Amino acid sequence: MSWKLKQIFMSNPNSNNNYPNYENKLQPLMSFDDSELRLLFEKHKNEIMAIVIQEITAYLADEDVCNDDEDMFPRRCEMTGEWYVGEIELWKQNGSILGSVLTRFLGYNPHPSVRMPVDDYLGLEVLIIYDPEHETFIFEGGLNSSSI
Numbered sequence: 552m553s554w555k556l557k558q559i560f561m562s563n564p565n566s567n568n569n570y571p572n573y574e575n576k577l578q579p580l581m582s583f584d585d586s587e588l589r590l591l592f593e594k595h596k597n598e599i600m601a602i603v604i605q606e607i608t609a610y611l612a613d614e615d616v617c618n619d620d621e622d623m624f625p626r627r628c629e630m631t632g633e634w635y636v637g638e639i640e641l642w643k644q645n646g647s648i649l650g651s652v653l654t655r656f657l658g659y660n661p662h663p664s665v666r667m668p669v670d671d672y673l674g675l676e677v678l679i680i681y682d683p684e685h686e687t688f689i690f691e692g693g694l695n696s697s698s699i
Contacts, residue, residue: 555632556608556633556634559634559635560635561578561635563576564578568580568582571655579635579637580637580638582640584643588648589641592639592650595688598688602677607634624698625696631658633656634654637653637674647680653676654677655674656673656674656675658670674696674699678690678691678693
């Protein structure tokens with residue numbers, strides 16, 4: 552990569568849990584099935600974010616899924632390298648605790664006349680699962696990408 556990833560933090564509190572984006576600068580939308588899951592997230596936040604950073608870095612470094620070819624999405628040359636967390640969710644399913652962290656990457660707007668020269672470009676959702684035996688979160692093996 553010709554640029555280095557840089558996490559940015561949105562400045563506006565999101566007390567109503569509204570949809571965050573680069574324009575409204577809302578902090579992440581947080582969704583937990585119950586208060587126990589919120590506490591579990593708080594306890595493991597650094598560990599979860601380390602997984603997220605590792606997986607998004609690996610994705611963006613993979614030439615097969617991200618390069619500068621004209622017919623490719625995402626294209627590194629259209630990205631600023633800046634990203635933020637848009638949504639965090641933990642839920643229970645069939646006795647397991649699953650989670651999702653949706654990251655959002657900024658890109659250059661191809662139309663110079665547009666009000667915002669930089670805007671949301673790529674969403675990468677990192678899927679995690681809680682391992683109760685080792686009391687840790689692990690990468691679930693899933694990573695979803697989307698144009699935003």
